[in-house]
Amino acid sequence: MNPNRSLEDFLRNVINKFHRALTLRETLQVIVEEARIFLEVDRVKVYKFAADGSGEVLAEAVDRTSLPSLLGLHFPADDIPPHAREELGKQKKMIAVDVAHRRKKSHDLSGRVSSMGQGNGHYMAVDSCHIQYLLAMGVLSSLTVPVMQDQQLWGIMAVHHSKPRRFTEQEWETMALLSKEVSLAITQSQLSQQVHQQQVQEALVQRLERTVAQYGDRPETWQYALEIVGQAMEADGGVLYIAPDLTGSAAQHYQWNLNFDWGDWLEMALWQELMRGKPNPTSTLASVQSSWEKPKPFTGVKPLPPANCVPQVYTLSELEQRGDWVALEEPLKAQNFKSFLMVPLAADQQWVGGLILLRKEQSLVKHWAGKRIVDRRNMLPRLSFEAWEETQKLVPTWSSAERKLAQVASTQLYMAITQQFVTRLITQQTAYDPLTQLPNWIIFNRQLTLALLDALYEGKMVGVLVIAMDRFKRINESFGHKTGDGLLQEVADRLNQKLLPLAAYNPLLSRWHGDGFTILLTKISDNQEMIPLCERLLGTFQEPFFLQGQPIYLTASMGISTAPYDGETAESLLKFAEIALTRAKCQGKNTYQFYRPQDSAPMLDRLTLESDLRQALTNEEFVLYFQPQVALDTGKLVGVEALVRWQHPRLGQVAPDVFIPLAEELGLINHLGQWVLETACTTHQHFYRETGRRLRMAVNISARQFQDEKWLNSVLACLKRTAMPPEDLELEITESLMMEDIKGTVTLLHCLQEEGVQVAIDDFGTGYSSLSILKQLPIHRLKIDKSFVDDLLNEGADTAIIQYVIDLANGLNLEIVAEGIESEAQLQRLRKMGCHLGQGYFLTRPLPAEAMMTYLFYPQILDFGPTPPPPHPSPAETESDQCQGNMDVEDAPLPNSLNRENPWTEKLHDYVLLKERLQQRNVKEKLVLKIANKIRASLNINDILHSTVTEVRQFLNTDRVVLFKFNSQWSGRVQTESHNDFCQSIINQEIDDPCFKGHYLRLYREGRVRAISDIEMADLAECHRELLRHYQVKANLVVPVVFNENLWGLLIAHECKSPRYWQEDDLQLLMELATQVAIAIHQGELYEQLEASNIRLQQISSxxxxxxxxxxxxxxxxxxxxxxxxxxxxxxxxxxxxxxxxxxxxxxxxxxxxxxxxxxxxxxxxxxxxxxxxxxxxxxxxxxxxxxxxxxxxxxxxxxxxxxxxxxxxxxxxxxxxxxxxxxxxxxxxxxxxxxxxxxxxxxxxxxxxxxxxxxxxxxxxxxxxxxxxxxxxxxx
Missing domain, CATH: 3.30.70.270 (Reverse transcriptase/Diguanylate cyclase domain)
Structure with a gap:
């Protein structure tokens, strides 16, 4: 047979059988059997090192007619001396020994062949002890190949032959390749073990959940739960202790596989301390993650368990040395218990009990390969490798995987015990708010803690909603606290009804404090899923509430926080939800807001706003909205008012009553006012060109503008520049501004009149103008201030003022415009009173330019019905209206059920907003695609990594972007980076930070993004903060790179000069881009592996x-x-x-x-x-x-x-x-x-x-x- 084709067949056989093997031992056995056949030698074995340096033969293929079997035998550590381990592990050398010539030579594990002079292929003398060792085994030729795992010497693959033999260069390379196959098999085995451990955890969780659900709070439940945990942990005995609680329930304890009663001992200080997870400071035992500080909760990251919640291991001998040891020694020794695992049942600083798991002394039988002759005067190698048996007595240990499983069990038991506690509280009525009969804060806190724990395992979000009535204080002041209490009861009933269809989210409604309520929602996928839920809850207030037979309209504001993004504890989530509630109230009430990290900073810090405001015009952050003005008698559109809005890139929309006074103080109002005028005139002409419709454009004028002597010329220049007809422009000035300089005002307004520009007096009725002055002014309209319209239905002084202004305007032949119409009742009342024009949310909300354009294309006439004659109210109606005078109707807009805003314009507005979002999405997707194409332009992994960090840093305009790759131990190295001159380079740096792995990995694997705007302000563990400081980080953004649910590493952006608020667009884009990066990296690595394999196989077979x-x-x-x-x-x-x-x-x-x-x-x-x-x-x-x-x-x-x-x-x-x-x-x-x-x-x-x-x-x-x-x-x- 052609030897090259034989090699090809050999490699094919190894690979095929390798993938069919089920266990590590089976895989190793395939490799050694195929290797022995290919090499035609007497023995090939795989030998694994133990922690103490000794080793065991895990797999062996041997010709028993030539050499004895060593399978399953253990060898002492000094069989492979330190210098040999150094050569194998550190230098990664393969070593061949020629016993007959008492010489050896070595090759690199890479298998590459170098010159004969020095290095690979150079023969050296062999220690005589090693020659005798091999002769005693019957070996005349040997080849030892190191097996590496995670850069550590895992074991060796040894080739033995009973005759002299020379290994060819091709055989050296083949054995090097097989060593890598063994390493791959070990990695696969480790992954399989992790999968199995996860399956065991899931099975344990399911069994405990079924047990508690089936049996409830009964002794049998806890006894069976203890047995389930004990068996899963492979313990020999166990104790479950449940502490007394607020309901008066006494302490309970349950035992499993114990021949004595432990009950009396559990209340003693020693066992209470141990069960609470407070180990003796002098204890030498290491606990899982016990050296980690408990980080405070922060955005997007699950906190590590506190040190006193982590399972602790103790031996009987260690406990006996304690000064407070109690006489439990004899019964423990009688059952041969030697090791204890103390598992606190606690979460979020709430301790409910403890779990004690015990193991007996174990006997370990080892078969050793021959007895060494021990002579202090002459250390000789053993003359025989005949197996002999040794029995060792061992104090059992608890592996890290077992302690992790115990942590899972403790969490489940804590949740079950706490849930039963909550149930008892509810049963005893001690957890109900006496007014609303809703659960109180005790129940809410406990249930929220349970939900957070449950969410960790399901990978879902938890939502916390805080709802507060808007201006509820006025209800109490007007109607009294008794009436207010009744209103709160009705609000609670309505909220409960709204939550009934939301059973899938396990909602919990509770009374918080004052007029506040909290709602807990679980199993949330993302924030978008919560939006319709929030709108549904706010819909509670669409219908009026009836107090003393009279309808009262209420609104509410809502703040929302979510776990794990915003926090990980009940305290932090409630705090952040209240911060979001405050922002909702600041933005006009009757709305909801999600918590944002920047909300914790002073949002409207004056210096920050001043700086941002100066750049806003340059950065084009201002936009105009247009609110239609409608003829109340015909419903036709007659004009629009231009309203300026500031779309702050970080804070969102800043209210005009915040930035306009600030612009006046800073002397920026003239620039802003001129921009508004120019934009309004330009837009007016655009409307006209596109639709053929001319309409009046109203623009507000500030005092500073009006008093500027150059202002008139700037207005006229603007009209000329934009070609806008002067008669279509209406300038609104306030009554108080007009009164500051009557003579100057009259002159200026006459000049405007001569040019054809119209003038309206805004907020009329709030100043002190007189009839004689009004008669002098060339004005065209009076605008009734919203504050009067708000109280119109009360038939009080405000109603009288409105009627007076209407009559005055009619007498002076002026048009009257009512602002802030927000209900049908207000509209009909104003029509009866003879008001000409109106604007407000009930008619049409302010529209962006594009929506306004569409409105003009398809003009809609608002049908208000025939104008009725002025009414003569009956005494009953008068009394009713007077009662309504105390209503809080200031919280506009009205609930949707009464807000009969034109549905067409409502849909139009929604359509335009949707279109804007789609356009933004389109731009973002194109950007992602552009960057992704650059990243994936090459299959070379180094090109991919470099392109990624370069493109992302350019997009974010940040100081440093790195790609961090995890290794199998979940520490890792900075693979590549892009940074500016300000930042130090951290490429190739190894990072092994406990805060950086462990429990965080679960969230990273789920694709969760972690954003920190300011590391000094964020809730971080001090150890992690120090790490970030070391790398000059002020703010960071971490995006996991995950492919097929496998976490490759992290894409990290660093801001090194100052804190930075990461925008939502940044997060969304990077999340999408990370997916593309993961695919590109996976393809690049596969290509790299394929190229390396092809090259190696070509070298071997061609x-x-x-x-x-x-x-x-x-x-x-x-x-x-x-x-x-x-x-x-x-x-x-x-x-x-x-x-x-x-x-x-x-x-x-x-x-x-x-x-x-x-x-x-x-x-x-x-x-x-x-x-x-x-x-x-x-x-x-x-x-x-x-x-x-x-x-x-x-x-x-x-x-x-x-x-x-x-x-x-x-x-x-x-x-x-x-x-x-x-x-x-x-x-x-x-x-x-x-x-x-x-x-x-x-x-x-x-x-x-x-x-x-x-x-x-x-x-x-x-x-x-x-x-x-x-x-x-x-x-x-």
Whole structure:
């Protein structure tokens, strides 16, 4: 059989059987069996090191007629001395020992062959003790190959033969490749163990949940739960202690597999301390993550369990040394209990009990490979490897996986016990708010804590909603607290009804304090899912509430926080929800807001706003909205008012009553006012060009503008610049502004009138103007302030003022505009009173320019019905209206059920907003695609990583972006980075931070993003804060790179100069981009592995191990391929067969090592001549070489032949038996045009005949085959 094809078959067999194996031992057994067959040796074994340095043979293939089996035997640590471990593990050397010649040589684990002088292939002496050791085993030849795992020496693969044997270079490389296969098998086994551990955890959780759900709060429940946990933990006994609680329930304890009663001892200080997780400071036992500080909750990250909630391990002997040890020793010893695992049942600083798991002393039977002769005067190797048995008494340990499982069990038990506690509280009515009969804060806190724990396992979000009535204080002041209490009861009833259809979210409504309520929602997927829920809850207030028979309209505001993004504890979530509630009230009430990290900072910090406001115009952050003004008698659109809005990039929409006074103080109001005027006029003309409709455009004018002597000219210049008809522009000035300088105002307004510009008095009725002054002013309209319209239905002083203003306007022949119409009742009342025009949310809310344009394309007439005659209210109606005078109707807009806003315009507004979102989404997707295409433009993994950090840093405009890759231990290294000159480079730095892994990994694997705006303000563990400070980080953004649920690493952005608020767009884009990056990285790594495998397999199966040119297998396949290719184009193919002259004599005179060196030099010289991509130089066998020359005729072949002979001659390798005194070549040439009727081997035979002729002519000659046809090779293989 061709040895190269044999190697190919061997590798194929190993891979196929490798993937069919189920366990690590089975996989290792496949590898050693195939390796022994391929190498034709007596034994191949895999040997694993233990923690103490000893080892065990896990797999073995052996010829028992030649060597004894060592499978399952243990070897002491000093069988492999430190210097040997250093050579194997640190230097990663493979070592072959020739016992007969008492020498050894080594190769790198990479399998690469270097020169014989130094390094690989260099023979060295072997220690005599090791020679005797191998002789005692019956071994005369050995090859030891290190097996590495995570850069550590895991074990060795050893080849033993009972006869002297030389390992070829090809066998060295093959064993190096098999070592990597073993490492892969170990990795797969570890992954399988992790999967199994996860399955055990899930099964335990399910069994506990079913038990509690089925049996409830009964002794049998806890007894069975204890048995379930004990069996899952493979414990020999256990105790479950449930502490007394606020309901008066006494302490309980349950035992499993104990022959004595532990009850009396559990109340003693020692066991209470141990069960609470407060170990003695002098204890030397290490606990899981006990050195980690408990980080405070922060956005998007699950907190680590506090140190006193982590399972702790103790031995009986350690407990006996304590000064407070109590006399429990005898019963424990009687049952041979030696090890204890103390598991606190606690979460969020709430302790409900403890779990104690016990294990008995264990007997471990080991079979050792022979007894060593121990003589202090003379340490001799053992003379026999006959197995002997040793029984060891061991104090059992608890592995990290078992302690993690105990943590899972403790969490489930804590949740079950707490839930039963809550149930008892509810049953006893001690947890109900006496007014609303809703659960109180005790129940809410407990249930929220349980929900947070449950969410960790389900990977879902938890939502906390805080609802507060808007201006509820006025209800109490107007109607009294008794009436207010009744209103709260009705609110609670309505909220409960709204929550009934939301059973899938396990809602819990509770009374918080005052007029506040809290709602807990679980199993939330994302914030978007909560939006319709929030709107549904706010819909509670659409219908009026009735107090003393009178309807009262209420509104409410809502703040929302979510776990794990906003916090991980009940306290932090409630705090952040209240902060979001405050923002909702600041934005006009009657709305909801989600918590944002920047909300915790002073949102409206004056210095920050001042700085941002100065840049807002330059950054185009201002936009105009347009609120239609409608004729109340016909419902037709007659004009619009331009309203400026500030879309702050970080704070969202800033209210005008915040930024406009600030702009006046800073002297920016003129610039802002001019921008509003220019934009309004430009938009007016755009509306006209697109729709053909002219309408009046009202623009507000500030006092600073009005008093500026250049203002009038700027208005006129704007009209000229935009070509807007002056009569379509209406300038609104306030009544108080008008009264500051009557004479100047009259003059200025006359100038505007002469130009055709119209003027309206805004907020009329709030100042002190007189009838005589109004008669002097060239004005066109009066605007009734919203504050009067708000109280219109009370029939009080405000109603009288409105009627007076309407009558006054009629008398002066002025139009009247009512602002802030927000109900049908207000609208009808104003019509009855004779008001001409109106604007407000009931008619149409302010619209963006695009929505306003669509409105103009399809004008809608609001049908208000015929105008009724002025009414004469009955005494009952008057009394009713007077009662309504105390209503709180200031919290606009009205509930949707009464807000009969034109549904067409409502849909139009929603459509435009949706379109804007889609446009933004489209821009973002294009950006993601652009960056992703750049990243995935190459399959080279280094190019992919570099492109990623470069493009992301450019997009975010941040200081540093890094890609951090995890290793199998979940620490890792910074693979690549992009940074500016301000930041230090951290590339290739290893990071092994406890805060950076552990419990955080669960969230990273779920694709959760972690954003920290300011590390000094964020709730971080101090150890993690110090790590970030070390890397100059002020703010960071962490996005996991996950592919097929496998966490590759993290994409991290660092802001090093100052804190930074990460915008939602930043997060969304990076989350989407991380998915593309993960795919690209996965493809790049697969490509890299494929390339490496192809190169290695090519080296092993296609290259000659000695000369590194093609081997016979590559020659055969290349000849066949080129024969088929060239026959299609009828092009010539040349073959040169080359033989080293008198080479046997060379080996005899100079030795085989010199012969090997000679062949390598000749092959190298030949490869330099035949160097076209289609040329091939191959070692044909022994000292023969073959050269394939595609598309080469006889003349070209002769030219190459002469160059080959000259190249070898130039080597001037001395050869005493050669006629020239140096090594020469004889060459046979054959050339033909391939034909499908001719066997390619005929070309080989022709070249061989020509070579025979050349050698017969005296060597150092060449001859070409001169036959008319190629020789017949029929019947040859």
């Amino acid at each position: 290259l000659d191990a000695l000369t590194q040119v093609g081997n016979r297998y590559l020659f055969d396949s290349t000849l066949e391929r080129e024969w088929q290719r060239l026959q299609r184009g009828s092009e010539p193919l040349a073959l040169l067969l080359c033989d080293v002259d008198f080479f046997k004599g060379f080996n005899d005179n100079y030795g085989h090592p010199a012969g090997d060196r000679c062949l390598k030099e000749i092959a190298n010289a030949m490869a330099k001549v035949a160097k076209r991509p289609t040329d091939l130089v191959a070692r044909y066998g022994g000292e023969e070489f073959a050269v394939i020359l595609s598309q080469t005729d006889l003349e070209g072949a002769i030219h190459v032949t002469k160059a080959l002979q000259a190249g070898v001659a130039n080597l001037a390798v001395p050869h005493s038996e050669s006629d020239t005194g140096y090594v020469t070549l004889s060459i046979g040439i054959a050339v033909c045009v391939p034909d499908r009727h001719i066997n390619p081997n005929a070309l080989v035979k022709a070249a061989d005949l020509a070579l025979y002729e050349a050698k017969a002519k005296g060597r150092n000659q060449w001859r070409a085959y001169e036959g008319v046809q190629l020789p017949d090779v029929d019947g040859e293989a």
